[in-house]
Each structure stands twice: as C-alpha cells, then as structure tokens.
Amino acid sequence: MKSTLLLGSVICLSALSSCSDSSSKQNENASAELKVFADQSGKLDIAGGTAHIPVMKAAAKEIMQFNPQIKITIAGGGSGVGAQQVAEGLVQIGNTGRPLKESEASRGLISHAFAVDGVAIILNPTNPVASLTQQQVIDIYSGKITNWEQLGGVENPISLYTRDEASGTRAVFFKKLLKQTPIAKSANVVPSNGAMKTSIANDPAAIGYSSIGFIDDSVSAPQLDGVTPSNEACLSGEYPITRKLFMNTQGEPSGITADFIQFIFSPSGAAFIEKSGYIAINAPE
Structure with a gap:
C-alpha cells in the first residue's frame, strides 16, 4: 500500500495485516492531540498567507505521518488569495495575515486567530x-x-x-x-x-x-x-x-478541518508556532 503525501511518502511493503498492526502501535504511542485523527481519511486544502506556511507544514507533517489516509496540501499566494479561495470553496482553510475585510467576512467567513x-x-x-x-x-x-x-x-x-x-x-x-x-x-x-x-x-x-x-x-x-x-x-x-495570523473557514469548520484547527491550538501546535518564530494565541473559549 502506498500513500503519496505533500511532505513526503510513506510506503508500506508488508501485508495489509502487518500495516494495520503497525498503525495500531503508532496510534497507541501517539499524543492525545493526534488521536482525534485516527480512523479518519480525506483531504484538507490550505492556501493564503505565506507567513503561516512553516506552522501549517509542521502540523500537516505530524498528522500525515500519524495517519497516511489524510492528505493535506499547503499553498501560499498571500492573504487576499487565502480569503478568496476559502470563500469560493476551493480550499477549506484560507490563511490571512490581517483581519478579514468587510467584503470578505460578508461571504460567510469565520476567523481563527492563532499567533501574533x-x-x-x-x-x-x-x-x-x-x-x-x-x-x-x-x-x-x-x-x-x-x-x-x-x-x-x-x-x-x-x-x-x-x-x-x-x-x-x-x-x-x-x-x-x-x-x-x-x-x-x-x-x-x-x-x-x-x-x-x-x-x-x-x-x-x-x-x-x-x-x-x-x-x-x-x-x-x-x-x-x-x-x-x-x-x-x-x-x-x-x-x-x-499583527495576528488567522486561519479562516467558510462557516463553522467540521471534520478534519475542525480537528486541524484544534491541533494548531494544542500544545503541539503552540510548539510549532513558537519554533516558527511567532507567539501562540490560546484557543477562544
């Protein structure tokens, strides 16, 4: 079984049962923050602000190594591109390095500030x-x-x-x-x-x-x-x-998108944020 990932490739050449056993052991040793991604599959597309990319890549790598059935793509383009693409449904998360403009927010976008x-x-x-x-x-x-x-x-x-x-x-x-x-x-x-x-x-x-x-x-x-x-x-x-760095979604996030955002707000996410040179913000209560 072979899964091609944005940040690398994971290749399992053993029998399917051996892959399953290996995955189970990996899940057992994973942090509680990652276990929410167990047994999930699907794709998450992220685009926009380039300042966000180091944090997004670090989180995506961790998640995809834990569960290769999840594929996360990350692209830049700038804040305007991030807001436009998430509003048009081309990505699930559109990153901006500024608050949303009124014209962007009026399209149903919700901001999630995660760093200063x-x-x-x-x-x-x-x-x-x-x-x-x-x-x-x-x-x-x-x-x-x-x-x-x-x-x-x-x-x-x-x-x-x-x-x-x-x-x-x-x-x-x-x-x-x-x-x-x-x-x-x-x-x-x-x-x-x-x-x-x-x-x-x-x-x-x-x-x-x-x-x-x-x-x-x-x-x-x-x-x-x-x-x-x-x-x-x-x-x-x-x-x-x-400034604050924002992840933006079309309405309230759900599924892998919501779990990814919560992972960014977790202690592991905070470590990625600080390693990337930013100041982590706590998740809103």
Whole structure:
C-alpha cells in the first residue's frame, strides 16, 4: 500500500495485516492531540498567507505521518488569495495575515486567530546601518531618501523591495509603519516572505520587510526608533508593528478541518508556532 503525501511518502511493503498492526502501535504511542485523527481519511486544502506556511507544514507533517489516509496540501499566494479561495470553496482553510475585510467576512467567513507576528525592516547583513526611525522608513519607501549615504551608510543607491497588494504582511507594513504613505513605483515586488528574505540577502543595497519569524542570519533587522524587533518586544507592546495570523473557514469548520484547527491550538501546535518564530494565541473559549 502506498500513500503519496505533500511532505513526503510513506510506503508500506508488508501485508495489509502487518500495516494495520503497525498503525495500531503508532496510534497507541501517539499524543492525545493526534488521536482525534485516527480512523479518519480525506483531504484538507490550505492556501493564503505565506507567513503561516512553516506552522501549517509542521502540523500537516505530524498528522500525515500519524495517519497516511489524510492528505493535506499547503499553498501560499498571500492573504487576499487565502480569503478568496476559502470563500469560493476551493480550499477549506484560507490563511490571512490581517483581519478579514468587510467584503470578505460578508461571504460567510469565520476567523481563527492563532499567533501574533511582528513585521520588521530587513537589510542585507553587509549594510552598516543599524537603526532607522519610522520617518526615515517612510521617506525611503516614498522615494524621498534614495541613497544609503543619507542614513550614515556607504554611498549606494537604495534598492526598494515590497510585497504585492494581496499580501497581509504588506497591509500591516503599509498601515502601521508607513502610515499609508504611497510606496514608490520603483520598488521591486516579491511574492512571499521567503522570496523577500532571499532578495535582500542577495542585494547589498536592499531594504525590505518581513515577518519577524522569517528573520535569520541571512539578513539583518535594524532597530526601529531604538527598539529591536523581537517576539519579546512585540508581546510587551514596545515594538508596535504587529499583527495576528488567522486561519479562516467558510462557516463553522467540521471534520478534519475542525480537528486541524484544534491541533494548531494544542500544545503541539503552540510548539510549532513558537519554533516558527511567532507567539501562540490560546484557543477562544
């Protein structure tokens, strides 16, 4: 018996009875959080915000390894895509890195907030600029400041990077950090947090922004108004450019969809959230 999974393949070459015995032993040793998926089968499709992907992948891998009869697919596309696809019934969970718009919520969508994330400016690690003010960031993205020399760096024209308008990361950045100041049309548009990080890491003159959970040694995150962007600063309120990450469903979820959402709110889900660089939110009572 062979089951092909999004995150790997599980191949059982023994007799059917041996597979059943192995599955039973696995179920016995599984955490109570996973046992709800025992004896279930079916498909769960998830799409939308790219900040969510590390958490969704970790949870999906755990569930599918426990029960190969469940297949979970995960795609990005941005918050707008997530809301649109779940509203149209193309996926069961549509992820957004922002609250639903009124036009989206009116289509019967229900939000399930599961994490808090910060959005931070990122630079190439060779850039000596270690701190920026909010006004400086506004002036950079509006095109008023065009060279790193104006900010205490080396003489080098600034390369602007931004996200497309379907991005929840962009929505928070645009509203809370840029105060809705229009972004210069010369900015390079990238499709995801991962693509943003790669672009900045490969361009010494670059400036961009991403979820704090995506920041690693390949980029640097300068202080903003004297505050280092971190989960601790987001949690305390010292760092203000924050947002919630949402899973959205068409009406109240049921079946595997409901169980998956509850798994995200479980201790195992919280561990995946924290490992991905975010702050877990407790399930609503």
